[in-house]
Amino acid sequence: MYSIVIPALQRSLTALARILTKAEAHCTDHKIAPDVLLAARLFPDMLPLSRQVQLTCDFATRMNARLTGATVPNHPDTETTFAQLKARIATVQAELANATPDGFKDAATRSITFKAGPSEMTLSGQDYYAHFALPQFYFHMSMAYAILRHSGVVLGKRDYMAAPEA
Amino acid sequence: MYSIVIPALQRSLTALARILTKAEAHCTDHKIAPDVLLAARLFPDMLPLSRQVQLTCDFATRMNARLTGATVPNHPDTETTFAQLKARIATVQAELANATPDGFKDAATRSITFKAGPSEMTLSGQDYYAHFALPQFYFHMSMAYAILRHSGVVLGKRDYMAAPEA
Numbered sequence: 001m002y003s004i005v006i007p008a009l010q011r012s013l014t015a016l017a018r019i020l021t022k023a024e025a026h027c028t029d030h031k032i033a034p035d036v037l038l039a040a041r042l043f044p045d046m047l048p049l050s051r052q053v054q055l056t057c058d059f060a061t062r063m064n065a066r067l068t069g070a071t072v073p074n075h076p077d078t079e080t081t082f083a084q085l086k087a088r089i090a091t092v093q094a095e096l097a098n099a100t101p102d103g104f105k106d107a108a109t110r111s112i113t114f115k116a117g118p119s120e121m122t123l124s125g126q127d128y129y130a131h132f133a134l135p136q137f138y139f140h141m142s143m144a145y146a147i148l149r150h151s152g153v154v155l156g157k158r159d160y161m162a163a164p165e166a
Numbered sequence: 167m168y169s170i171v172i173p174a175l176q177r178s179l180t181a182l183a184r185i186l187t188k189a190e191a192h193c194t195d196h197k198i199a200p201d202v203l204l205a206a207r208l209f210p211d212m213l214p215l216s217r218q219v220q221l222t223c224d225f226a227t228r229m230n231a232r233l234t235g236a237t238v239p240n241h242p243d244t245e246t247t248f249a250q251l252k253a254r255i256a257t258v259q260a261e262l263a264n265a266t267p268d269g270f271k272d273a274a275t276r277s278i279t280f281k282a283g284p285s286e287m288t289l290s291g292q293d294y295y296a297h298f299a300l301p302q303f304y305f306h307m308s309m310a311y312a313i314l315r316h317s318g319v320v321l322g323k324r325d326y327m328a329a330p331e332a
Contacts, residue, residue, distance in 0.1 A: 004170070008296040042208070042316045117324075130174040132327075138301055139326055142308030150208045150316070158283075160305055161298075 001067060002104035005129060009060045009137070010096050015162035016056060016141055017089045019148065019155060023049075024082040026153045034082055040147050051077070052144040053085045057092045059137035064099055066114065066133075067107040067125050167233060168270035171295060175226045175303070176262050181328030182222060182307055183255045185314065185321060189215075190248040192319045200248055206313050217243070218310040219251045223258045225303035230265055232280065232299075233273040233291050 027034045038050040047055070054077045065072040073095065079085045110125040116132070123132060145160050193200045204216040213221070220243045231238040239261065245251045276291040282298070289298060311326050 004292055004296050008301070011297060012301065042312055043318070046315060126170055130170050131177060134300070135174070135178065135304055135327065136323075138304035139308050139311075139323070142305050143312060145305075146208055146309060146312040149212060152209070157302075157305070161301065 001107040001125065001129065002099065002101040005063060005067065005104065005107070006096055006099050009063065010093060011162045012137070012141060013057075013060060013089050013093055013096070015160060016053065016144065017086050018162070019145060019159050020053070020082050020086055020089075022155060022159065023148050023153050026148075027082075030152075035080075037148070037151060037153075038080070038082070038085075040151050042143070042147055042150060047143070049144055049147045050079060050085060052140045052147065054079065054088065055140040056137060056144060057088050059133050059140065060092050061095060062114070063129060063133045063137070064095055066112045066128065067110065068099065068103040069106070069110060167273040167291065167295065168265065168267040171229060171233065171270070171273070172262055172265050175229065176259060177328045178303070178307060179223075179226060179255050179259055179262075181326060182219065182310065183252050184328070185311060185325050186219070186248050186252055186255075188321060188325065189314050189319050192314075193248075196318075201246075203314070203317060203319075204246070204248070204251075206317050208309070208313055208316060213309070215310055215313045216245060216251065218306045218313065220245065220254065221306040222303060222310065223254050225299050225306065226258050227261060228280070229295060229299045229303070230261055232278045232294065233276065234265065234269040235272070235276060 023037060024034060026032065027037055039048045041048050057075065061075060062072050064070075075088065075091065079088050106125075108124065108126040111122060112125055112128045113120060113122040114128070121132070142160070145155060149155055189203060190200060192198065193203055205214045207214050223241065227241060228238050241254065241257065245254050272291075274290065274292040277288060278291055278294045279286060279288040280294070287298070308326070311321060315321055
């Protein structure tokens with residue numbers, strides 16, 4: 001499963017870091033306090049931009065750790081600036097860079113037990129990836145994108161898709 | 167690749183249909199014209215709810231067809247009501263229900279050439295799935311969810327995740 005999981009996460013996290021760079025530049029250009037954008041939400045009971053980025057990172061961290069049978073690294077959600085969120089992404093990228101095909105050789109069939117909201121779930125590695133972790137990874141990344149687009153940051157699908165810089 | 171691709175798409179499309187049912191009920195409860203919600207956007211140059219649903223469907227249709235070497239079915243984007251969008255989802259679900267593990271046996275290595283914006287891309291089936299089609303499937307589904315949440319429809323992550331009905 002290495003080749004189906006890791007390169008796509010790496011690519012999306014690269015995209016997310018670039019999106020945050022554009023968001024920060026938007027703050028500078030339009031004299032917006034970065035805190036305001038980092039706290040922006042699509043609806044009052046939804047999570048703000050900063051948490052959407054942290055959760056995107058978390059799902060990548062957890063997928064990599066759980067699919068390889070490693071302990072999930074603990075990354076406290078202390079980031080309060082764009083620079084810190086990009087450092088968090090870089091931390092996850094370093095974790096993913098250490099992943100190997102050999103480490104993933106039992107990933108599809110590994111039994112994975114994890115907390116999902118109030119309950120505990122057990123799934124095979126493949127089902128954990130396809131039914132649980134990956135949809136949530138893209139969900140939170142998409143919410144980060146949606147918050148920024150709704151806030152007027154100039155982004156396009158190419159940014160989400162990590163298209164090569166022109 | 168059948169087991170990693172098809173059940174997750176089926177599950178997410180089931181979730182999307184249920185989300186549309188809740189959105190339609192929200193219109194009834196709050197005397198909102200369904201057309202207004204179907205035309206809602208997160209930003210003026212983003213696509214409206216109806217197109218987000220159609221694109222979610224398209225990426226599922228295309229993944230299933232291209233990964234099995236079939237011709238991509240042509241679904242014109244003519245839906246103008248919640249009922250019609252749910253029928254579109256049902257059409258895609260019927261396509262997915264016809265998929266078989268045997269049909270997917272060469273999916274990972276099949277060479278897939280497709281139009282992506284102005285250019286043509288060729289990827290292996292696995293890369294087409296992991297780097298291109300699946301991120302976009304979840305992107306458009308997430309945008310549909312985001313538009314509805316931003317419009318005040320009461321939904322939660324459980325709806326996006328197709329958690330079983332309580």
